[in-house]
Structure formats: C-alpha cells, structure tokens
Amino acid sequence: MKTSVEGIELHLAHPDELTVNWVGQEDAMRQLMAAWMVIDHRDLPMNPRLLGKPGVGKTTMAYAAARRLGRDVYILQATVDTRPEDLLITPVIEGASQLRYVASPLVSAMIRGGVAILDEGNRMSEKSWASLAPLLDSRRYVESIAAGVKIKAHPNFRMVATMNEDSSTFDLPEYIHSRLQPQIIIDFPEREEELAIMRENLPFSSDEILQYVTDFLQQAHAADESYTVRDGINIARYALKLNEFGKMPFRLLLGSSIRAVLGEEALRYLHRG
Numbered sequence: 001m002k003t004s005v006e007g008i009e010l011h012l013a014h015p016d017e018l019t020v021n022w023v024g025q026e027d028a029m030r031q032l033m034a035a036w037m038v039i040d041h042r043d044l045p046m047n048p049r050l051l052g053k054p055g056v057g058k059t060t061m062a063y064a065a066a067r068r069l070g071r072d073v074y075i076l077q078a079t080v081d082t083r084p085e086d087l088l089i090t091p092v093i094e095g096a097s098q099l100r101y102v103a104s105p106l107v108s109a110m111i112r113g114g115v116a117i118l119d120e121g122n123r124m125s126e127k128s129w130a131s132l133a134p135l136l137d138s139r140r141y142v143e144s145i146a147a148g149v150k151i152k153a154h155p156n157f158r159m160v161a162t163m164n165e166d167s168s169t170f171d172l173p174e175y176i177h178s179r180l181q182p183q184i185i186i187d188f189p190e191r192e193e194e195l196a197i198m199r200e201n202l203p204f205s206s207d208e209i210l211q212y213v214t215d216f217l218q219q220a221h222a223a224d225e226s227y228t229v230r231d232g233i234n235i236a237r238y239a240l241k242l243n244e245f246g247k248m249p250f251r252l253l254l255g256s257s258i259r260a261v262l263g264e265e266a267l268r269y270l271h272r273g
Contacts, residue, residue, distance in 0.1 A: 022064035024193030052186035055228030066115035113156030
C-alpha cells in the first residue's frame with residue numbers, strides 16, 4: 001500500500017490480523033471505549049494507557065476494542081532500542097541513489113484512520129516519546145525529519161499504549177504521562193472469567209485440566225504471584241502435549257508441565273490445590 005504526503009511517496013504497513021476474543025472484564029473494556037469516544041465536534045479522542053502485569057491480556061483487550069469499532073489495527077512493539085524514526089518513517093535505500101520511505105504501523109494507522117497499539121510503551125526512551133508529543137495533544141500530528149513531512153492524524157485515528165508493571169521499564173516523562181490518559185488497570189480475572197479465557201483458548205482440552213489449572217492460578221493470585229492466564233494456557237497446552245506421548249497420572253502430568261513452564265517454585269501451588 002502506498003500513499004503520498006506533501007509530495008513524498010510513503011509505503012504503508014499492513015494492518016495486523018489476530019484471532020483473539022476478549023472474555024470478561026467488561027468494565028475495563030467500557031473504560032477504553034469511552035476514552036476513544038468523541039461526543040462533540042469540538043471534542044477529541046483520548047490516548048489511554050493500559051497498565052497491568054505481563055500476560056493479563058492488555059494487547060488482546062486493545063485489539064478487541066478496536067475491532068468492535070470496526071477499525072483496522074496496527075501494532076507497534078516498543079523496546080529499549082526503539083528510535084524516533086522507528087515510530088514514524090524509516091528511509092530505506094532502494095536501488096542506485098534512491099530512497100524508499102517506509103511508514104511505521106503507527107503512522108499507517110494515522111493515515112488510514114485505524115487504531116494503533118503501542119505495545120509495552122514504557123520500555124521506550126524519552127527521546128522516542130518526544131517524537132510523539134504533538135500527536136498526543138490537540139495538534140494530532142507527527143513530524144518526520146527523515147522524510148521532511150508533517151503527517152496529520154485522520155479523524156478516525158485512535159491510539160492506546162500498553163504498559164507492563166515490572167522492573168525492566170522506564171518511568172514516563174511527565175509531559176507524556178499527562179498526555180496518555182486515562183490510565184486503565186487490567187488486573188487478574190476472577191475465577192469464572194479466567195476459566196472462560198482458558199476454554200476460549202483451549203477448546204480441545206478436557207474441562208478437568210482447565211478447572212485444575214484455573215484453581216492453580218487462583219491459588220497463585222491469592223499469594224500475590226505474577227503468574228497470569230497466559231502461563232495457565234501454556235501449562236495446560238504443554239500438559240496435553242505431554243499426555244500424547246504416553247498417558248500419565250493426572251497430578252504428575254500437571255506437575256511436570258508447571259515445573260517446565262514456571263519452575264520448581266510454582267509447585268507449591270500445585271500441592272495447595
């Protein structure tokens with residue numbers, strides 16, 4: 001896909017296609033949808049940030065919300081090495097003395113009126129965040145020095161940043177923090193919601209395994225462990241695969257899988273269950 005901005009030809013990213021369904025926690029979903037809503041011609045959408053432990057479903061919820069709006073979704077994975085040009089437009093040498101300008105997923109979403117998910121945004125440095133400052137306020141544009149163009153966001157453009165609660169992340173600069181509002185907390189789901197997520201992701205599993213792994217996760221949540229439903233899905237999936245190589249006693253099967261996925265320490269919750 002190509003488009004022209006101020007006489008510069010840009011090659012756009014393709015939207016992401018994920019096979020996911022959001023299960024439960026409808027209050028968090030309502031908060032996100034409300035932040036994106038425009039209630040008057042003088043109003044602007046907000047740029048929320050989803051905060052929670054790794055694996056609680058922040059990206060899944062953002063994707064599902066965008067699909068409820070009927071918009072294409074563009075996901076940009078942030079890292080400590082993300083540069084301003086990675087967020088905006090990257091010049092690529094193409095042929096003799098020719099440059100090809102490649103738009104990031106975020107800029108592609110801006111141009112096409114899609115939804116941009118900046119995943120794990122608090123892994124980025126302040127320099128990278130600074131390039132997005134005018135996009136996150138009433139100006140709603142970015143300026144690419146590499147391509148020499150200013151790009152305004154389509155009225156339908158929406159953005160959300162997901163952020164992990166862990167020690168490997170940066171603190172947001174205050175001027176960015178104030179622009180990424182509101183903060184929406186994604187917490188561990190309740191037992192029935194967690195079980196529903198397990199069933200959604202592992203429809204081929206026996207309910208006995210899913211019930212057991214859900215109980216294991218709930219025991220871990222109660223002890224303030226950081227194990228998430230993503231870990232539970234991996235435990236159940238690996239247990240099912242192990243069982244295909246030879247039937248094993250149920251407790252031994254789950255114990256082996258928990259040990260392989262989370263380590264020896266996690267077995268304490270197996271015994272409690």
